[in-house]
């Protein structure tokens with residue numbers, strides 16, 4: 001696994017279809033190494049499109065603008081992407097889904113790899129479902145399995161699209177903390193609709209605003225994530241909500 005690295009998007013524009021209005025315009029974002037960057041914004045403003053672009057999965061759209069890495073190397077092959085849909089393969093057990101990255105790379109899934117997958121399943125409280133098929137799981141269980149699969153990939157950049165949205169409050173809190181621990185040395189981009197989650201986990205935060213949307217940073221807090229609720233975090237949450245409300249108006 002290579003070290004985490006920073007990524008910069010500069011003055012990007014995105015449109016679906018040659019003649020369509022752009023979804024994103026003058027979008028500039030910096031994702032720092034070893035930090036969590038949270039992206040917020042109203043539904044449909046283009047957050048997932050940005051993750052798909054970074055993951056190399058945006059073939060159906062027109063993108064203009066630079067994406068730079070601080071080491072000058074391409075992004076391809078260095079990204080783990082946890083999409084909004086969990087994309088678990090229905091014919092594979094949960095454990096095989098967690099280890100599927102090795103199969104896709106044509107590498108054998110050794111006993112050591114299976115044990116590592118099992119340990120991650122234990123950490124997300126899914127060890128008892130290791131042999132279950134995805135269709136027998138609840139939405140929250142599927143999300144936990146997908147999270148274990150993302151962690152298993154051990155890539156320097158991790159993109160997560162609302163990874164905790166289907167979880168109950170206690171499980172969400174637990175998995176936020178666990179993910180934060182396990183992804184400490186990565187460049188993490190988290191899309192979330194939850195201001196509390198963003199404030200708890202984000203080293204830096206951006207709100208997508210306008211139509212076409214661009215990203216505006218929020219002031220960083222001096223405390224380190226994962227944060228507890230205190231007057232500063234409460235105030236920042238309030239500020240996020242105000243920005244989101246203004247954008248809906």
Ligand SMILES: Nc1ncnc2c1ncn2[C@@H]1O[C@H](COP(=O)(O)OP(=O)(O)OP(=O)(O)O)[C@@H](O)[C@H]1O
Pocket residue numbers: 016023041042043044045046047048049050060
């Ligand atoms: N493949 C596509 N073809 C045409 N339009 C698309 C396509 N994918 C997304 N869009 C449009 O682009 C816009 C941005 O979509 P995107 O999924 O990036 O938004 P989002 O901010 O992630 O939304 P949400 O918060 O609801 O997940 C939306 O208007 C959506 O309808």
